[in-house]
Amino acid sequence: xxxxxxxxxxxxxxxxxxxxxxxxxxxxxxxxxxxxxxxxxxxxxxxxxxxxxxxxxxxxxxxxxxxxxxxxxxxxxxxxxxxxxxxxxxxxxxxxxxxxxxxxxxxxxxxxxxxxxxxxxxxxxxxxxxxxxxxxxxxxxxxxxxxxxxxxxxxxxxxxxxxxxxxxxxxxxxxxxxxxxxxxxxxxxxxxxxxxxxxxxxxxxxxxxxxxxxxxxxxxxxxxxxxxxxxxxxxxxxxxxxxxxxxxxxxxxxxxxxxxxxxxxxxxxxxxxxxxxxxxxxxxxxxxxxxxxxxxxxxxxxxxxxxxxxxxxxxxxxxxxxxxxxxxxxxxxxxxxxxxxxxxxxxxxxxxxxxxxxxxxxxxxxxxxxxxxxxxxxxxxxxxxxxxxxxxxxxxxxxxxxxxxxxxxxxxxxxxxxxxxxxxxxxxxxxxxxxxxxxxxxxxxxxxxxxxxxxxxxxxx
Numbered sequence: 095x096x097x098x099x100x101x102x103x104x105x106x107x108x109x110x111x112x113x114x115x116x117x118x119x120x121x122x123x124x125x126x127x128x129x130x131x132x133x134x135x136x137x138x139x140x141x142x143x144x145x146x147x148x149x150x151x152x153x154x155x156x157x158x159x160x161x162x163x164x165x166x167x168x169x170x171x172x173x174x175x176x177x178x179x180x181x182x183x184x185x186x187x188x189x190x191x192x193x194x195x196x197x198x199x200x201x202x203x204x205x206x207x208x209x210x211x212x213x214x215x216x217x218x219x220x221x222x223x224x225x226x227x228x229x230x231x232x233x234x235x236x237x238x239x240x241x242x243x244x245x246x247x248x249x250x251x252x253x254x255x256x257x258x259x260x261x262x263x264x265x266x267x268x269x270x271x272x273x274x275x276x277x278x279x280x281x282x283x284x285x286x287x288x289x290x291x292x293x294x295x296x297x298x299x300x301x302x303x304x305x306x307x308x309x310x311x312x313x314x315x316x317x318x319x320x321x322x323x324x325x326x327x328x329x330x331x332x333x334x335x336x337x338x339x340x341x342x343x344x345x346x347x348x349x350x351x352x353x354x355x356x357x358x359x360x361x362x363x364x365x366x367x368x369x370x371x372x373x374x375x376x377x378x379x380x381x382x383x384x385x386x387x388x389x390x391x392x393x394x395x396x397x398x399x400x401x402x403x404x405x406x407x408x409x410x411x412x413x414x415x416x417x418x419x420x421x422x423x424x425x426x427x428x429x430x431x432x433x434x435x436x437x438x439x440x441x442x443x444x445x446x447x448x449x450x451x452x453x454x455x456x457x458x459x460x461x462x463x464x465x466x467x468x469x470x471x472x473x474x475x476x477x478x479x480x481x482x483x484x485x486x487x488x489x490x491x492x493x494x495x496x497x498x499x500x501x502x503x504x505x506x507x508x509x510x511x512x513x514x515x516x517x518x519x520x521x522x523x524x525x526x527x528x529x530x531x532x533x534x535x536x537x538x539x540x541x542x543x544x545x546x547x548x549x550x551x552x553x554x555x
Contacts, residue, residue: 149392151391152180153387154181156182156184156288158384160224181225182223188211203227204226225257227246241271254283294325300328310337311339313348348377350384381502467516
């Protein structure tokens with residue numbers, strides 16, 4: 095049942111100009127819902143299979159500048175690596191940027207860029223995306239582009255995952271592009287998600303009449319004129335709004351918080367015919383941006399079967415920390431107590447690894463991508479910010495909103511001061527150099543030691 099449309103949608107700049115080729119829309123039209131479901135092997139019996147895997151994890155996030163994530167001491171890239179598919183908008187990255195600093199932190203992924211375009215001499219570049227899917231999905235997913243909109247297409251089923259970013263000052267132009275996209279596809283197998291810059295309050299465009307899904311709720315009661323257009327887009331294309339409809343987002347959490355206010359302007363919309371694919375949906379309250387990431391999990395049977403076949407690696411140890419005799423004696427003692435003949439190969443390897451972990455002396459590792467200037471004060475400020483964000487998620491009152499804004503400002507200001515102080519200290523070391531040893535000790539402080547993920551290489555490869 096269609097609701098009256100009321101809402102104003104502010105958007106970010108529209109999608110993509112960097113994928114390899116434009117596509118033929120006719121190639122991806124799905125004949126029927128039956129063929130779509132059969133491609134994913136969805137049946138009544140798949141509920142049991144779904145319990146054995148984690149599903150397809152998708153993240154869409156307006157990151158409000160990707161370059162800053164290289165400097166701020168946090169686990170941004172570690173978080174992104176937890177997903178199978180990600181879409182990052184408002185990266186502010188132009189084509190002349192050295193993108194290796196990002197790809198080296200996302201080595202598990204096939205990635206593609208939509209670089210930001212500078213439309214005027216003043217202001218920042220706009221219209222940018224970084225998208226990616228895990229390399230072990232190359233035989234299932236691919237990137238495509240239509241009318242400058244970059245998206246993911248499932249090769250087997252035709253399922254489309256379409257990132258959305260409507261810029262506030264070019265909203266109508268970008269919205270028209272997505273209408274053109276919808277006109278060229280049969281949208282019975284499509285997931286749109288991202289920053290719509292629209293506020294639709296508690297409104298809905300459909301009544302599901304389902305015992306599994308609640309009536310849509312939202313913490314944002316504001317409705318803008320552009321939101322009417324978004325709801326009309328949903329109604330015309332038979333799309334269901336996932337936000338606030340249950341699972342891990344029962345209350346319709348805010349997706350955007352800054353000093354000027356709080357709102358729900360980031361949405362996930364899915365075709366009615368594949369609505370049952372949604373296993374979970376939630377808003378992750380992260381500190382890296384004023385937008386919060388959308389976290390969608392789809393039910394794809396036996397998706398992680400390949401990963402479950404991988405054998406664990408034996409830990410790599412620093413032998414400078416070990417006492418050879420003590421290590422040998424303890425290993426022999428513990429190994430002799432294990433009945434390996436009664437264990438499977440995987441279980442035996444697991445048991446052996448556990449013994450190594452128990453016996454070996456290991457140096458405490460640093461936080462992921464932690465910077466040298468990130469001291470105890472920064473850590474304490476970050477903990478306080480995460481705590482008030484948790485309180486805000488549980489109770490989004492005006493007082494909690496003010497606390498989030500205040501602690502966020504303090505945290506990033508402190509990080510900026512600490513970083514500048516650390517850089518001044520490094521430069522100062524060169525003023526006190528007396529010999530070559532001092533010189534190389536100072537230079538070593540500037541060496542990079544960037545970590546990267548590489549579990550995309552399988553055991554067979």
